[in-house]
Amino acid sequence: MSATNLDPVSGPDTSGALDTWRDLPAAQQPDWPDRGELDKVVAELASVPPLVFAGECDQLKDRMAAVARGEAFVLQGGDCAETFAGATAENVRNKLKTLLQMAIVLTYAGRVPVVKIGRLAGQFAKPRSKPTETRDGVELPAYRGDMVNGFDFTAETRRPDPNRLLRAYHSSAVTLNLARAFTKGGYADLRQVHAWNQDFVAESPAGRRYEQLAREIDQALSFMRACGADPEEFHTVEFYSSHEALILDYDRALTRIDSRTGLPYDVSAHMVWIGERTRQLDGAHVEFFSRIRNPIGVKLGPTTTPEEAIALIDKLNPDNEPGRLTFIARMGAGKVRDALPTLVEKVNASGATVAWVCDPMHGNTFEAPSGHKTRRLDDVLDEVAGFFEVHHALGTHPGGIHIEFTGDDVTECVGGGHAIVEEDLALRYETACDPRLNRGQSLDLAFRVAELYRSS
Template sequence: MTGVITHETAQWQPDSWRSAPTGMQPVWPDEHELPAIIDELHAAPDLVTAGEIDALARGIAQAAAGDALVIHAGECAERFSAVSAADVAARVAQLRELGDELTGKRSPAVVIGRIAGQYAKPRSTTTRLLVRGFSVTEIASYRGDIVNDVAPDRLSRTPDPRRLLRAYHHAAATMSLLRADAVDRAGSRTSVFTSHEALLLQYEEALTRERGGSWLNTGTHLPWVGYRTADPAGGHVRYLSGIGNPVAVKVSAGTSPSTLAEVCARLDPDRRPGRLLLIGRFGADRVAEVLPALADVVRNAGHVPAWVCDPMHGNTFAGPQGRKTRRVADLLREITGFVGALTKMGVPAAGLHLEVTTEPVTECVGGPGGPDAAGLARRYTTTCDPRLNPRQAKFVVAETRRLLLR
């Protein structure tokens, strides 16, 4: 199902994004070092295969038709320090468990991890102020391990292009462990596919190769674009428009129906089932209001996407001491509104997109195993956004299954 190069797309090249306005790209201090690193990435082996990409596209097409469910979950931002056999095995086991929980093992689960490449993070501001006593220092924002380090000092936060290579090698190590897990589970009906936000386009371009008559991003099965970079005329959408992978788009309450229609037209001109995964992140108070018009314009344009609910990013607020958090109750309200709105329209609700961790963190409020607002500090370890701990994640998925099976 990977796309073939047609006359219309023949002029697209992996670097076509460079002629479009493109935000969220780091400014590397040493631009002279970057070309050699990009050349090395160009020569690096593929991380995923065309056959695997096709298998994911078939699964997404099934979910869009209501014949399967998607669980798309994982860390907010992967860390280079978290690539070990034990760590990856725990994350894969969690993904498989959540897939089984969502479907009740009654229908196929399309299991997609934010794994083996989720190293870049978009940030609203490029710098932040570090206050220590009477001293105030401006440092660069943490933008994921692929760009800089989380340690709050100027040296650690300086973008380092060598981290692009480190990201590739950590992703390769993770893929190796994923494949070993698949071999150990020979005969299992559930594969785990990889995904990450295709944010740093120089990195994505370097891993884009012509395979079997199609340009493929060979660094991940499912690249996706966030709501900050989903400009239909922008570089991120232009990049995704030319690759044959299935692609995902974050859709927010601020996305207009006309903008979404244009994004979908650029990414899915052939209206190909399995091409689009649309991830709604509206907020519990807005989902019922804004989703119907968005789903309607997409359907009327002839696209058949899999609509997946991200109940996390639209429900973030500042808790005690300024810690970002989310209420499990709000997540469930958004999921309920999401499923209800699509069900009324006769459009399948295709699954969930969650930020989760295998650790017993206290970052989201409520639910089993979750703290109240005052207890967030007990085990708040995220480098970016608050994640569900294993008990909370399983609870949210189980409640979603009950909604879907009504």
């Protein structure tokens, strides 16, 4: 996150132009029991300071334009679903540590500039395949993320509570303050590359490979210092926040009119995206996103048709603004090579400027015999390989990866250097929703992506 080119605190929109989505069907919204309480919370959110600034959003849009041109690569990742309890210095540092290590691998081994975007400071809501959950004959509302209700299976906890929207805002503010401190205060200094590896990852195959890379970086930095070069870029990093803008009342309340341009920005995050379950062309999410000026993403699953993709472009980026729109493909390892080529080919032929990013997580989830949702690292790697193969064959740019990971030594996905098997899942299965890669598995992925990028 940059401290330059920031606009003054902007005001709310009062024209009604941002509320056209309210007349359209809105998928995956909570069944709030008290509309009056929701209105009070939304009014308070509309008056709070922005979490990010429009100038920062524009800067990320410039970086995403470079991705669309084939000049950079996106690394976007973090928790599947953040929790309020997770907004601590240790948790934020561990996630940033994972992202920084992956970015170092991609930058140095892949030889490509990396745009670093976290799934954090707002990723408190999740779409669900079913509105309710049943255990032992008791049916309660599904857990929709800490922004909406609680994880514990009780009637009181699962009751949607609009006051959680305020708590999501404050937790996001804490997380962003920590992220800014870590990325600008010395922790992200390239001279810290060894310090990021002093824990459980260090003795894994990926950790040892990373340590070798870190020694090479040390040698390069020593040479540059001897030559009198010590760029500021080596001591801090640009870092941006993102989340799925699922709960429209929250993101609408945090939309402001930029005092520089008079245009609306969702100042809850630098980038927001529409999920696979909410990308209906005649739906509320697409309509809301068409009104804001942030860089935005849309998840595309294997059933997406080229006609739908083109229609989304026409609706969300009619002026073909570089860096505005990212398509995040989440096909599954078994479908990416069949489903993705036609989409990329038709979009490219249309002349649209779109960045393509691979989400290799959501199409590869299965249930282990123990009942745990999990993913195989081999499937994740295979989908990424298929993503690169498609772009290589079409002469287009594989623009990045979008993954769910944690900095902790969890056992939620199988495979990797520590050879986690399905019987290990219960040892440290801590996710609030979907399974995440641990840091060793994330580094395995980063090294594989770097190899694929260099050979593409």
